[in-house]
Amino acid sequence: MKLIYQQMLAFFILIMTLLLILGFSFFHITREVIYENTWQQLEGYAYSLKNQSMMIQTRKGKQVLTLNVDKLRTSEVLLSNQQVRFTIYTSRNDTLYPKKGYKSAISAKDWKKLEKGKILRRKSDLGWRGPDKQNVQNQQRMTDILAPCFDSSGKLVAVISVGAKVSSIQESFTKIQKNLFYVLLISALLGMLISYFLAHYITKRISKLRKVTRAVANGNFDVKVIDNRRDELDDLAKDFNKMTVSLKKSNEEIRLQEQRRRQFMADAAHEMRTPLTTINGLLEGLVYDAIPEEDKDKSIKLMRNETKRLIRLVNENLDYEKIRSGQIDLRQSSFNGMDVLRNVQEQLRKKADNSGNKLEVNGPQKLEVYADYDRFVQIIFNITQNAIQFTENGTITISAERGHRCSIFRISDDGMGMSDEQLKNIWERYYKADPSRKNTKYGESGLGLSIVQQLMELHKGKVEVTSKLGLGTTFTLIFPDKR
Template identity: 75%
Template sequence: MKLIYQQMIAFFVVITTLLLILGISFFHLTTTMIYENTWVQLEGYAYSLKTQSMTIETNPNGKQTFTLDIGKLQTSELLLRNQQVHFTIYTTRKRVMYPDQGYQSIISNRDWKKLEKGEILRRKSDLGWRGADKQNVQNQQRMTDILAPCFDENGQLIAVISVGAKVSSLQESFTKIQRNLGYVLLFSALLGALISYFLAHYITKRISKLRNAARAVASGDFDVNLVDHKRDELDDLAKDFNQMTSSLKQSNEEIKRQEQKRRQFMADAAHEMRTPLTTINGLLEGLAYDAIPEESKEKSIELMRNETRRLIRLVNENLDYEKIRSGQIELKKTTFDAMQAIHNVAAQLKKKAQGAGDGIEVVGPTKLNVFADYDRFVQIIFNITQNAIQFTENGVIRISAERGYNSSILRVADNGIGMNEEQLKNIWERYYKADISRKNTKYGESGLGLSIVQQLMEQHNGKVEVTSKPGEGSTFTLIFPDEK
């Protein structure tokens, strides 16, 4: 079953149930009011009968006698005949003073005791009979009546006035009320069905918009945006849907970017390996066909060794990068003197720096404690300093260190070729080089050093920042937090 019909039936059931409850309550209240009004009216007749047709006289002996003016009583009954009102006068529970034949009812001992206490009894339905034949069912009829007690001056119960009206006369009013109420309920049910349809249509229309939007997203359209009126849960759902599409759009763009990076990585890796492999293959063919002079063979073998070491270093750096990125390495953090490690790195790279006409300076306190993995710390400083040497000619590489707030701060600055904003965004990517030609020039290292630095700094819960200007050089800032 479609949702619109489910919603329509649900709304219709709720509205119909509410109407039935209201209708039954209204009918019950109306019925009660009719009986109440009838009893009040009957009590008024009883009071009039008591004051106009009944007298209590005291004889010379001091005894009180009860007399009833039959003429006035019959006149009152005649006037009320159209209302089907009947009077009955009881002197005892089973003795009727008036009328001789007519409506009579049974008064129980319990009810008579209540009358003796002065209570007025109200009865909705009482089965009476005409004449003395109690078995004559055809003469029996349902009556609603009241029983009003009459007392003498001594407070003795001397008579009970019963004023009754046929229930059948009240049933006519009930029938009219039921009929009118039925018409109202029928009209209300039809109106409720119409309202249910529009409510269900309104809700399902909003859901259909969500459904169409979901289909659009499933087909690859992430620019779908639903209107959020901030009124109800469906608007909250629309808001969440918009956030989802925005997130999917970003994820899709990131997937495309990663795919592009993957393709670029494969191309870069192939390029990095092709150059040394081509060199080695050419030298081997030259040796195999004796095309290399004897005096050049030693130089060719040394060149093959260098290219082989370059390939091994490239593979090792890739493996090292993947281990660091996937968290497979375990850092053994300790507190040690960073200045000693920095001086050792400077000494190792001094010869390479001199080859580029560069000088290396170390500035900082005599001793500076840092909390890190010693081997990885040396690797980080080595990679950044080596990177500075590669892009600086006849300049100065300056390594400085200082204490920060709950941290140790190191900076590696150069006055080399520098980088623009676009290059700064990509320096952490594998195989990225500032030299866009990507030829095996003096800048043609593997391009993995800074990627490894970034991953290692993340493993140390530290930060690495870089500032640079073309032609002015670059500054790398490393922040190692203290042990907590």
């Protein structure tokens, strides 16, 4: 049995149990109310008989109970139409009226209670009509009350018993019980039908979710669940649709990253093979004395440059992995950012001259920035070097200014610029805006800007880029002040 059906069955059993408890309680309370109302009605009849048909007279110094027989007979006829009987006792076994009417036994214990003025109420009392107690046809089971009557001295002179047939009350109980049974039966049937259809409806909706879940598990991220925005299952469907969109994006990202990784491995292998081949050839030439003496210094310098190129390629990958895995701890402090800009200008001036570029620095003499010094240098160096790489015979400008509780740096060039599609992907690792330049001397790995973005996030800073194809690019770096 499916879980939802089990829950519905348990819920149905719980409801039916509550209904049975409530039904039993209702029947019990109703039964008590009927008895209470019957006793109150019988007491009213008893007091009416006492006041209208019974008198205590004084004869020869004694108080004598006298009855108005005509009124008693009239009352007897009227009450008999309502299946009510009454008997007047003078003692436990002696009846004053009627002589041959209904008579029930009164115990000595009950008589003592009557002598104390207590009205007795009995739910079921077996009495008889006539002298023959053994005749079953003469026996009747009654619900009655016993009301005492006293003279002026407080002596018990009579007891009025007024009773109604138990069968009459039992009929009311039976009707109530039957109606209650029918109500419970109809409620149970309706509850079962409603529970089944609800369980079937919910199970059907869950089955749809299971179906699309299997499709997602098999790699189909284009499935969608209908969301009617009605209940929690629709909320689940909404979250599921968001999940499939997210998984699709993640899957595309993984595929793209894998494609870029493979391209990077191919590029890295190519970039490493070229300097390694150069270094190996030069070393063999030196070993076998195949290089003229006047060219040895030039060969050694070339090997050094190629070695630095390999180190730069390896370091960029190591840096990115350390930053991405959170292994770098920033050591932030306040220093003059303008000094860094001028140092970077000097370091890259030769590279800019080789591309016919002019490298300028604009800003105040001193501009305090709160950052990790080494990482700040790395950020400025990477972006400036990137600008030099994609600019020929142009101008690269590094400017700085003070912002509101922050330091702002801009690196602008008038180079080849980028399209909107390129601009959207420049922060992705292994991405190169211009694949034709993958074999250039600088920016071999495609990780420079990814490292910049990660470092700016570690500084709680912000990096923005604007670019137009053929007109140039501007990077804006915002470093917040110490808090």
